[in-house]
Amino acid sequence: MGIYKVNLYKQLSHFYVGRKDYKNAYNLFIIGSNLIGSYDAPSRSGKLNSVEKELMMARKDLELRNDRNKLIFVSVLLIILFILICVLFQLFRVNRKSRKLVEQENDRIRAELEKLTDELAKNNYSEKDLSRYNLTERQLEIIELIKAGKSNKEIAAELFISENTVKYHLKIIYSLLGIDNRVRLK
Known part of the structure; x- marks a missing residue:
């Protein structure tokens, strides 16, 4: 708001110079100059810089959290995938063992059947x-x-x-x- 007041006094000073009222023009110019001195542009610029830095820090923090969440998600996904692979491997092993047992049982039954068939042929x-x-x-x-x-x-x-x-x-x-x-x- 202060910059508008400074600009207003400058414009009024030019207006009075145009009317050849140098006394009022000089007084308004002095008031405007004093306002320029009281207007703390570097301080306000510093505040803007600090707000900008805070926003940048918040943005970096948000990006870091986002990256960390992505890392956690990928890690959990890899762990689940590893567990799934382990379970599938165990199922494969159990299936292979049970298949071998069934084949052994079939061989045993086949041998017993042949034995009984031979006995039957002998005991005709x-x-x-x-x-x-x-x-x-x-x-x-x-x-x-x-x-x-x-x-x-x-x-x-x-x-x-x-x-x-x-x-x-x-x-x-x-x-x-x-x-x-x-x-x-x-």
Whole structure:
């Protein structure tokens, strides 16, 4: 506001000089000059500089905080990524171990199945073995035809009986021999 007053006194001084009233022009010029001296431009400039410095410091502080927050965010993201990789690696290892265990179990079951198949082939029901089960002549005929690879329909046609009768005889044979299907008869 002080600069406006100084300018006002200068303008009034010029106005009075233009009217040739030198006394009022001189007095207004002196008042304006005194106001210029009282107007503290360097102090105000210093205050502006200090405000500007404070703003710059606040801006740098904000930038530092922003950089620190970015660093924290990236660090947390990297830690989460590392943990995720570790978990995936552990899952991979567990999966690989369980797959090996399943393969071993499959191999064991396969070996046991082959062993049982071999035993079954060795213990194939022959004529001597069947004699101890007190089977009828018709049941023995049906067993021989099954060993020959004939179906129930073919057996029924050859023996001149119905398919249901063949099924009935097979049911009795299975229960006497303690087996559950015709494959074990072959």
